[in-house]
Amino acid sequence: MNDTRKAILNRLNHYQLKYSGIESDAKAKQTDWGLEEKVKRFTARMQAVQAEVHEASLETWPEVLQEICHAKAINNLLASPSTRWGKEIYADAKRFPSLKRFQQPVEAWKTDFFNTIEAAVTGSAGGIAETGSLILCPDMQEPRTLSLVPPIHIALLEKKRIYNTLSEAIHQQNWVQTGMPTNVILISGPSKSADIEQTMTYGVHGPKELIILLV
Amino acid sequence: MAINFRKNAAKALKQDDIQINLKNVVSRLRDHRSAAFTDAALFEQLRLECKSIRERAVFRLPRLLEQLEGNLLRNGIQVHWAETTLQANQIVLDIMQRHQATFLVKGKSMVSEEMGINAFLASHGIECLESDLGEFIIQLANEKPAHIIVPAIHKNRKQIASLMHKYFPEMPYSEDIDILAAKARYFLRDKFCNAPVGMTGVNFMVAETGTLCLVENEGNGRMCTTVPPVHIAVTGIEKVIERLDDLPPLLSMLVRSATGQPITTYVNMISSPRREGEQDGPEEVHLVLLDNGRSNICGDMELQETLHCIRCGACINHCPVYRQIGGHAYDTVIPGPIGAILEPQKAGMDRYGELTQASTLCGACSEVCPVKIPIPKIINRLRWEAVRQDTCNVSGSCPARKPLEAVIWKIWSQVCSNPGLYRLLAQLVTRLRNCIPAAIWQGWTIARTPPKPARTTLHERLKAKGIDYE
Numbered sequence A: 001m002n003d004t005r006k007a008i009l010n011r012l013n014h015y016q017l018k019y020s021g022i023e024s025d026a027k028a029k030q031t032d033w034g035l036e037e038k039v040k041r042f043t044a045r046m047q048a049v050q051a052e053v054h055e056a057s058l059e060t061w062p063e064v065l066q067e068i069c070h071a072k073a074i075n076n077l078l079a080s081p082s083t084r085w086g087k088e089i090y091a092d093a094k095r096f097p098s099l100k101r102f103q104q105p106v107e108a109w110k111t112d113f114f115n116t117i118e119a120a121v122t123g124s125a126g127g128i129a130e131t132g133s134l135i136l137c138p139d140m141q142e143p144r145t146l147s148l149v150p151p152i153h154i155a156l157l158e159k160k161r162i163y164n165t166l167s168e169a170i171h172q173q174n175w176v177q178t179g180m181p182t183n184v185i186l187i188s189g190p191s192k193s194a195d196i197e198q199t200m201t202y203g204v205h206g207p208k209e210l211i212i213l214l215v
Numbered sequence B: 001m002a003i004n005f006r007k008n009a010a011k012a013l014k015q016d017d018i019q020i021n022l023k024n025v026v027s028r029l030r031d032h033r034s035a036a037f038t039d040a041a042l043f044e045q046l047r048l049e050c051k052s053i054r055e056r057a058v059f060r061l062p063r064l065l066e067q068l069e070g071n072l073l074r075n076g077i078q079v080h081w082a083e084t085t086l087q088a089n090q091i092v093l094d095i096m097q098r099h100q101a102t103f104l105v106k107g108k109s110m111v112s113e114e115m116g117i118n119a120f121l122a123s124h125g126i127e128c129l130e131s132d133l134g135e136f137i138i139q140l141a142n143e144k145p146a147h148i149i150v151p152a153i154h155k156n157r158k159q160i161a162s163l164m165h166k167y168f169p170e171m172p173y174s175e176d177i178d179i180l181a182a183k184a185r186y187f188l189r190d191k192f193c194n195a196p197v198g199m200t201g202v203n204f205m206v207a208e209t210g211t212l213c214l215v216e217n218e219g220n221g222r223m224c225t226t227v228p229p230v231h232i233a234v235t236g237i238e239k240v241i242e243r244l245d246d247l248p249p250l251l252s253m254l255v256r257s258a259t260g261q262p263i264t265t266y267v268n269m270i271s272s273p274r275r276e277g278e279q280d281g282p283e284e285v286h287l288v289l290l291d292n293g294r295s296n297i298c299g300d301m302e303l304q305e306t307l308h309c310i311r312c313g314a315c316i317n318h319c320p321v322y323r324q325i326g327g328h329a330y331d332t333v334i335p336g337p338i339g340a341i342l343e344p345q346k347a348g349m350d351r352y353g354e355l356t357q358a359s360t361l362c363g364a365c366s367e368v369c370p371v372k373i374p375i376p377k378i379i380n381r382l383r384w385e386a387v388r389q390d391t392c393n394v395s396g397s398c399p400a401r402k403p404l405e406a407v408i409w410k411i412w413s414q415v416c417s418n419p420g421l422y423r424l425l426a427q428l429v430t431r432l433r434n435c436i437p438a439a440i441w442q443g444w445t446i447a448r449t450p451p452k453p454a455r456t457t458l459h460e461r462l463k464a465k466g467i468d469y470e
């Protein structure tokens, strides 16, 4: 193993050519849209790939969430009790479908999780206006599979955390300096595929619906 | 053994359905792509930026690989190096056996195709289940992918519908694409849930942070990297980039060039296995770094650009040769223009040298390439490498030089460097213009009118007009 590594690196070092060191100064110009424009672009991009975007406020979002759960006839909702949003949801639990939580490692309830959970709600670490993407950094409170396994994923996003571009997000969130989160996921719409005749179909292996609550 | 490209191509040309399916899908991909790049100046600027990022990465390859390895290890991701596909397969097998795993779920990965992992593991009683919709279809059909982005590009919905019906007779027959996809979802969901190991490729590895970046639309890739307790990523050593800042422009170009989307549904950046206190994610993450001939390409300034490729498939979609014959005729892992320059350099000119003929040198590939790889120039160079007499810079010997051809070119160069001889020959050809035997054109005139020399030579005509350069 170590010999293989050495052999490959030795060969590369032996071959290594001089790098001109000339960097192209062609850098895509940094865009800077205002808040309203960012929200507009984010929403348009998301809607173009069949995601739902609902505008709400810090006061009204529980109500909007309740309506969505009702409209979609959701019977159970997976949510963390300890996040900022989760605390509010659990404090007012009766207005929502039966609340489920990740109490134990996924192994302990995988089959149940895969087969019975209808929807999950998460927060988000930000959004990207240019491409219409959510940024999720799953952690102890909100595991990675929350936004993957249930057929419906509902995400809360604060408008002020929508960045212009991915580059901006990388810098603002200091990923290089502070170390990358375990898993960063950009999500742009519900799961989809065009593998058959380049015709788009939604809801392949990930969530069939992505619903965003802008607050 | 050398492949028989001509025979494969001839066979493919006779299959009408392949041609129709291909043309439909390829032209859709091209339309989507061009709609994503409306601003030509901006496209060119981004291309330059991406080219310089990839150039920098390949120039610094050994250093970046060491940096990457250091950061991955620090993050808790195990790193394995493989010189050959056999070694890579063996590494995967060891991991499987250590976990007593009998099957794995797989996301789309061209390097795993290169390794031939499915067949290898099958011979050890381990099953690999393809989970990308296109790859799933291909696996049912027991074929190989015909395209690097759209593996089942050569199949239409009717063919897919009957294939699915054959394997899942309990589900009613349907040609509806939503229903076909739903069948795959239904079948695979259970597998994701129970798989002991997930395997994927990697699109970019960031040296600076020790991050594996994967793009996909379906969510099957995320399933493979997130749900099973073990995740094995396999990739080529050239996929490394230096900085996290290099990622956004490459991502944007990759996705837009491949399918015309502004971004894929999922961009998955993995920097560590499950950490203490986390409730999910794999307990173990392994990265297998495969060389398999790649490092040998690094020794030559011109050929090295082959390694800049980010596997977007745009050159394939724009290649007039691919459009006619499809992916299988190449008999390689990677088809199309990029395959024609990459495969001979990796596996040897003696095996794949013929692929350098699979080009009209029209230049469409390099015009769309998001990292500006001069594919026609490299094809030309490889054609020369194949026939040069001194040493050959590319692995595999130089078997393409035919003695008769060599003599003919020798005579040709003599004629062209001797004005008297040249004129004599030119006059001879014009006078004998009606007596040229059809046999000398060989295959050239099957679909073309044979060229006919003019009545008089250019020199004679100019002289008649009173123009004399001598």
Ligand code: SF4
Pocket: B257, B308, B309, B310, B311, B312, B313, B314, B315, B316, B338, B365, B368, B369, B370, B371, B372, B373
């Ligand atoms: S050679 Fe260029 S166009 Fe072709 S797949 Fe690679 S990056 Fe894309």
